[in-house]
Amino acid sequence: MMNDLVPVEPISPLRQRLIEDMTMRRFSPETQRNYLRDVGRFATWLGRSPHTATAEDVRRFQIEQRERAFRRRP
Template identity: 50%
Template sequence: MILPRSTEGFRMTIQHPTPTTPLRARMMADMSARNLGPASQTSHLRACKRFATWLGRSPEAASPDDVKHFQQHLIESGTSIC
């Protein structure tokens, strides 16, 4: 007979799926088409989320100047612009 392991002492976390916006779905499809691995896709999505947070609106509405200013912000804060 197999008994379930005790979960005492283990934190139980529930992960909520990230809602898929049209932009996110398009990004994921494009990254899959380019055969990017799961870690690379996650990294790109996180970077896009950081940009959107900094921008204060959807990155879909960003201008080239917005991207340039965000890159300058990253440089000034000592973060890689990759």
């Protein structure tokens, strides 16, 4: 029945802004999914909302991700 909707959790203002910005820039749905996944990984690594991150936090995350990629290479 059409009235039996599954409850949807609210989207944070930061996530909504990111989605709107990517849509405005015509990013493909796949690119948007990838960016949202990566922001989620950053937030998990950071241990708090990404909107509280400093430039140094972003830099440290990028360095760690780069080092992790090199360690995985055969």
